Amino acid sequence: MKKLLALLLCAIMILPAFAFADETTEISLWTYPIGSWGDPDTVNGIIAKFNEVHPEIKVKVNYLDYASGDDQVTTAIEAKTTPDIVMEGPERLVANWGAAGKMLDISDLWDDAVKADIIAASPAVEAACKNAEGIYYEYPLCMTTHCMVINYNDFEAAGALQYLDEATHTWTTEGFLNALDALEAAGYLPTGVVYCGGQGGDQGTRALVTNLYSGQFTNADHTAYTMDSEENIKALQLLKDLVEAGKLDADPGIVAGDEIALFCNSTLSIGFCWNASAAVSNKASLADDVKVFPMAFPSDDGVPELQGGIWGFGLFDNGDEARAQAAKTFVKFVCDDENQAAASVYASGFFPTRASLGDVYAGTDKAENGEYAIFMPFLGDYYQVTGNWAAQRTEWWNLLQRIFAGGDVAAEVATYCANANK
């Protein structure tokens, strides 16, 4: 009797294995927190819409964060447990994992119509999504320009608004320096902080340095870092002098997230790490006396070149053709479906990489996001696809730390270039 019972229990446990074969294909999506793409409710809603059209494809989602996401992906690559789709930008999809041969060639997704639509929005986006051989590793969804921010109230009280162009949200390097003087004279110290405690938000400090005297971060073909140009060394020296004079702060103990918090709680009048998504996510934490006014980075000629952010989808090469096709179907739906594409971009909080989509925020409750579209014409070269990018990022904040600790600018830049250009 006992043996019979045991056999019956075993049979019940084994039975599900003989269930009728499921005809669905299951794919996995790992996404970094790009606007609401880090929110399960939003993503599940998008997947539900996808499943109305493609019920045969199931999508499982893993939500990454920027603190540990890269480590998780690296682990997955070495353990050969990579997801089918990952949502991030070219610096990871093209320059890192793509260059390492881990990503699928998705050039077949880039038909002529799509290519033209994306180039019409920004040629830099199309260029960033492929490698030097012309192989596409990323299918872009959205983009933005990283900018900086000022507290309009502080500037107004200090009489510093005269030094910026409120209509275009731009200013010259001279205007920036005059503004710092005005803020200091009115007692608004610290004005801003050049954060350099880690790589978080380094797009802000890079843009600050390269714009001051119109320097370039890399050469034109993205094969070398050019921080040792005359313009960039002059810019770094200026920042060092400003810090030593007390007109600006430098802090090797904080990163961009801390700087944003200091700006939002009114400790700082200027923030160097800002964009449309930061405006939305920090809205609730603004102190009462903070009036956010986004600005381009100051440049000597008044025409800034802003760092771009591009986000889209890459497919890992997992050796499964069925899952690869299902993943491409999902990506195409999210990015190009006439009923879904705008909503996908809207969820990111950024701007469409397809000119045909226009202003996805008009008439919505995120209409103020459209304000940041004013910076899109200033989108500069997307150089984050330059080789040795990961090591360069560490060298960058170490360079800033050494300079603000008193190091000779030219000598420290030489060390930086030697290590970054290995």
Place this chain on the structure above:
Amino acid sequence: MQKTALRSGMTVNMRQARRRENIAGYLFMAPSLLFFLGFVIFPMVMCLVYSFTSYTMTEFSFAGLANYQRMFQDAIFGKALINTIILVLVSVPITCFFSLWVASIISKMADRTTSFFRCVFYLPVVTGSVAVTVVWKWIFNRYYGVLNYLCMSLGLINRNMNWLGDPSTALWCILTILLTTSVGQPIVLYVSALNNVDQSLVEAASVDGATNLQTFWRIKWPQIMPTTLYILVITTINSFQCFALIQLLTSGGPNHATETIMYYIYYNAFKLQNYGYGSAMGIILALIIAAFSALQFKLAKTDNG
């Protein structure tokens, strides 16, 4: 003859019984042993193997001793080694002495009071690293941190200090946090050890006119030596492996002032994907920890006579 046969039969039975016991013992140990082999021994062996390879995301080839040669020429590794040794040499004695001192005080209190203080000191141990570092980051904040506020109020400083951003103070801040999270377990262990000291010996020493210090040194200290040795070894290992605080607070900066070997291993393996080089550093770290631990065991045995 019958007695011999009987005795021989019993011996065979005993051997069989012992064999069955041994097999049963091994079967009970098997799950833990498999876990130990799979998650401890195997990774250690693979780490050793990878340390002799040039292993990156795109390459896997034999490199001989190249990783080790590179390591001993790497200035950042040297700095990380010095920082790590400073952390160990400062945190281990302080942890031991402080824990023993606190334990010797609270072990004499009423049970409830002892339990209360044990909880208080053990709280940082069970609190997650992220929560601990977030709070300490607020405390050390240059602009609105309570430490600056207190020091300014007491006139100890005349301007806000950048505790985590100054190379001369950053490592000591890390050390401070490390100490708060390290003393909990030793205190609990020492309280237990002190309560297990033979009180008759203590009373006899007291009757013989021994001072408190003599009683402690001659009677209590030898009896709590096994606990002390355990605490020394564990605290040393934990200090050598200090990582979370560095990753969450300073990323090894400012200017490598808080770079430790563990963090540098992580940086090379996960950020630069130099798995071979990271493995080589891991092997060296393991050897250093083993050497330190062996020295501690030897000194403790010498102490015991």
